[in-house]
Amino acid sequence: MTKYFSQTAPTTALTAVYRLFTEILFNTNSISSYLRPIAGLFDAKYYNQSCPAKVVSVKNQNNNIYTVTLKVPKNLFGDFKAGQFVSLYVEKNSRRLQRTFSISSTPSELLRHGTIQLSISKQKHGAITPWLCDNISIGQHLHVSEAQGEFILKSNIKRLFIAAGSGITPIISMLRSMQLSELSSSTLIFYVRDKVETPFSDELTSLASAGLNVEIIETTSQGRFSAEHLAQCKINLLDCDAYLCGPKKMVDECATQLETLGASKNSIYYELFALTDNSTLDPDHPSQRKSEITVSYSKSGALSKVAPDTQSSLLELAEEQKLDALSGCRIGVCHQCVCTKTSGRVFNIKTGSISDSGEEEIQLCISKPIDNVALAL
């Protein structure tokens, strides 16, 4: 799944203190993102924030989703929790592009075989996802980031999973990781356009045999998410955790419905697709050419309008608006200019990579907008 996320997991007091501490001292909420460029002076792997990943196999799940198995060096990659995602870095036309994908395999496979699997949905007009499927080859080396994300299993073993389309990918990792006792107390509601095209269908059948309550709902004949579908599953929402993954509209509707039916807000966890379907569109595609790009600043309410081929960095644009943007080196080393981009894609002048459209921290001094961008400034 190509994704960008949000998550209801409560921020612990310790995390809040850590973030406050690092923001005061480093102007970023992660010490590692501040230290990596310095470590990169000594070892390129830190500079690139990635580790090599060798392609072991490529397998179609259906006409739209394919799974890439990657062998990663365990000492560089570290470990991960079921439900997390990685950034994948690929070279295309001499440009280094980055996309984020959920890991669909399990932590135990990483331990046993040193492999992870990414299950990737082909985006219409996507710059990467359809191209990668046709151009990837066994033995090829790509790069991946460390695993990230807080959409992970909590301790309550009574679980309701609701997924739509490629939203199944982090959830299949979770299901594959669960013990039999956990499976038999859990339910999966999976929305697919056409049952014949259900990804991971063999595996879902095995999981159902192991005790998981599996409801596959065909949207073309049974419609999209509704309260009736939930009622059919006869789930006691008062004592289970809900894990939702799919497009924002579906996740919003599910969360609202679950709360209406008595589920606690704190027991609902979710992961979203990109805010819009064009999150991975090729900027060179005709549908993506714009005559003007806007950069909006949510805290100040200011707005910059620039040509799509602007040579100005986001730091320069913010300064033109007389906004209080911190800066230091202005060449991408000190991380003083780190700022939260809440939406839109930016080009990283230093690495040549293009961001995804979701929320993330960026360095303003080395980022140029290639899309309408919103910043928390």
Ligand code: FES
């Ligand atoms: S990294 Fe130093 S100002 Fe941007």
